[in-house]
Amino acid sequence: MEKKKNSVMNIVCIILPVIAVLCIAIGWIAFSTANPRLMPGPVEVFQRFIRTFTNPVARVILPGHIWASLRRVLIGLIFAWIIGIGLGVLVGWNKKVRAVLGSVLELLRPIPPIAWIPLVIMWFGIGEFSKVFIVFIGTIFGLIVNTSAGIKLVDKINIDVGKIFGGNQRQILTEIVVPTALPSIFAGIRTSVSSGWTTVVAAEMLGAKAGLGSLVTKGWQGNDMALVLVAVISIAAIGALLSVLLSKLEKVVCPWNQI
Amino acid sequence: MESNMKPKLEVKNITKTFFSDKGAFQAVEDVSFQIREGEFLVLLGPGRCGKSVLLNIISGLLEQTSGAVYFNGQEIHGVNPEISMVFQKTAVMPFKTVQQNVELGLKFAGMDKKKRAEISEHYINLVGLKGFEKSYPPQLSGGMKQRVGIARAYATNPEVLIMDEPFGQLDAQTRYSMQNEILRISAEEKKTVLFVTNNIEEACSLGDRIVLLSACPARVKEIYDLNYLPKPRDIVSKEFLDIRQKISDNTDLAL
Ligand SMILES: Nc1ncnc2c1ncn2[C@@H]1O[C@H](COP(=O)(O)OP(=O)(O)O)[C@@H](O)[C@H]1O
Ligand SMILES: [Mg+2]
Numbered sequence: 001m002e003k004k005k006n007s008v009m010n011i012v013c014i015i016l017p018v019i020a021v022l023c024i025a026i027g028w029i030a031f032s033t034a035n036p037r038l039m040p041g042p043v044e045v046f047q048r049f050i051r052t053f054t055n056p057v058a059r060v061i062l063p064g065h066i067w068a069s070l071r072r073v074l075i076g077l078i079f080a081w082i083i084g085i086g087l088g089v090l091v092g093w094n095k096k097v098r099a100v101l102g103s104v105l106e107l108l109r110p111i112p113p114i115a116w117i118p119l120v121i122m123w124f125g126i127g128e129f130s131k132v133f134i135v136f137i138g139t140i141f142g143l144i145v146n147t148s149a150g151i152k153l154v155d156k157i158n159i160d161v162g163k164i165f166g167g168n169q170r171q172i173l174t175e176i177v178v179p180t181a182l183p184s185i186f187a188g189i190r191t192s193v194s195s196g197w198t199t200v201v202a203a204e205m206l207g208a209k210a211g212l213g214s215l216v217t218k219g220w221q222g223n224d225m226a227l228v229l230v231a232v233i234s235i236a237a238i239g240a241l242l243s244v245l246l247s248k249l250e251k252v253v254c255p256w257n258q259i
Numbered sequence: 260m261e262s263n264m265k266p267k268l269e270v271k272n273i274t275k276t277f278f279s280d281k282g283a284f285q286a287v288e289d290v291s292f293q294i295r296e297g298e299f300l301v302l303l304g305p306g307r308c309g310k311s312v313l314l315n316i317i318s319g320l321l322e323q324t325s326g327a328v329y330f331n332g333q334e335i336h337g338v339n340p341e342i343s344m345v346f347q348k349t350a351v352m353p354f355k356t357v358q359q360n361v362e363l364g365l366k367f368a369g370m371d372k373k374k375r376a377e378i379s380e381h382y383i384n385l386v387g388l389k390g391f392e393k394s395y396p397p398q399l400s401g402g403m404k405q406r407v408g409i410a411r412a413y414a415t416n417p418e419v420l421i422m423d424e425p426f427g428q429l430d431a432q433t434r435y436s437m438q439n440e441i442l443r444i445s446a447e448e449k450k451t452v453l454f455v456t457n458n459i460e461e462a463c464s465l466g467d468r469i470v471l472l473s474a475c476p477a478r479v480k481e482i483y484d485l486n487y488l489p490k491p492r493d494i495v496s497k498e499f500l501d502i503r504q505k506i507s508d509n510t511d512l513a514l
Pocket of ligand 2: 424
C-alpha cells in the first residue's frame, strides 16, 4: 500500500513539471498569435536564435555573449568566495573579529546586490572591472553572513571532542568546525551564484560591449523583441544550468549529506 | 593486589557552581572518590544531577569551582592525552568516514597515515565494525555510531577512559547488547574506566564498584563494592537482585 502510494506520487512529481512547462508554452503561443508585435512566437524566436550565429550582434555570436557574462560572474564570485568565506570563518570563530565586523555586516548585508550598480559605476566607470566588482560586492556580504552563522551553529560538543583528542585551535577549526559548517557555507555559495548571475546581467544592461545583458538592451533599443527573448531565455537556461552544476558539486564536496 | 589499590585517578572535594544573571546554580557539591588502576568504576545518578558536569571537570573540559583532580598522584588541569572520552551524544563527525573518525586523535597527534591505518584497523575490528571503515556515520545505526565513539576513544591508547552515558540514546535491546560488548572490549583491552549511567541495572551489570550520586547538586551518597559478583553477571541471580534492590532503595528520584 505504502509502496503503491509512493509510485503514484513519483509519477505525479514527473508529470506536474511537464504540465507547467506546457502551460507556459501554450500561453506564449496564444499571447504571441494575439499580439504578434508585442511578443514574437517560438518559431520566430528560434529563427532569431539561429541568426545570432550567422549574423553576430556587435561582432560577437551568442556563445561569445554567454561567455562574456559567465567570465565576469566567475571572476567576481571566485574572489567573493575566497574572501567572503575566509572572513565568515573568522567572524564566526573569533569573538574579537565578530565584535569589530558584526555590526558593519548587519548594515551592509540587506543592501540588494543591484543597488551597488550605480555606486560602483560612479566610482569605477562602466568598464570590465566595474562589472566584476559589482558581482563581488553584491555577493560577499551574504557569503560572510552565511558562513559565520554556520560556524557559530557548530555544536559545542564537537569542539569538546576536538579538545579531548588533543587538537589545537587550528586543527579543531580545519578538521571539525569548518567541515561541520560546510552545508551552511554551501547554502551561501548557492545564493551567491544566483544573485551574482542576475547582478551581472543587470550591470551589463547599463552598458557593455558583450554579454547577455547587453544583448537584452540592444534588442530593446533596436525594437528587436525576438533578440530580447533569445537573451532572456539564455539567461534563464544558464542560471538553471549553474544551479544544477552546483548541486552536483555539493554531492561531491559533502558526500555524507545525501545519505 | 597491592598495586591494584593505588588510585589511578582521584577526585577530591570537587564543587562546581555556575554563575549567571539569574544567580548561582550549584551542580556538584563536594564530590570525592578514587578510581583504582584497571578498575571499571560506575557513577550512578539521576538525570540532570550533574554527572556530565563532573565528568567534564575530570576530563579537563570544564574548570571546577573548588577541589582538585589527581592523576597518578599529580594534580591535573585542563585536558590530558592520557584521559579520553566516549561522549553522551556519540559526537562522531558525520563528514568523516568511520576510519577517519577513529583516527581523529592520532591525526591530531601528527601520526603518519600508514601507522594510523594500522591502529584504526585494530580498534575498528575490536568494536565489531570491520567492513564499515569507509561508511559515513549517517549510514550507521545508533549502536554502531557509539561503537565508532568507543573505538575513537580507545585508539589513542589512553590510561583512563571516561564514558558519559554512552548507551543513553539507544533502545533497550541495543543497549543490552552494547553492555555485553563493553564487557568484552574492556576485558580484551584492559583499561581504567569511569562509566556514567542513570540506569541501575546497567550500573550493576558493569561496575566493579558503583559510586551513587544524589539528585542535583550531585553529592556522593554511597559507594558500593560489587567485586564479589564475577562478570558477566547473571542479572536474575539472587545476589544481583539484592544489590540492585539495595541501590534502588537508596536512589533519589530524578527531578
Ligand atoms: N555551562 C552550564 N551553565 C549553567 N548550568 C549548567 C551548565 N552545564 C550544566 N548545567 C546545569 O547543571 C545541571 C547538571 O547537568 P548535567 O551534568 O549535564 O546533568 P547529567 O547528570 O544529566 O549529566 C543541569 O541542571 C544543567 O542545566
Ligand atoms: Mg549527562
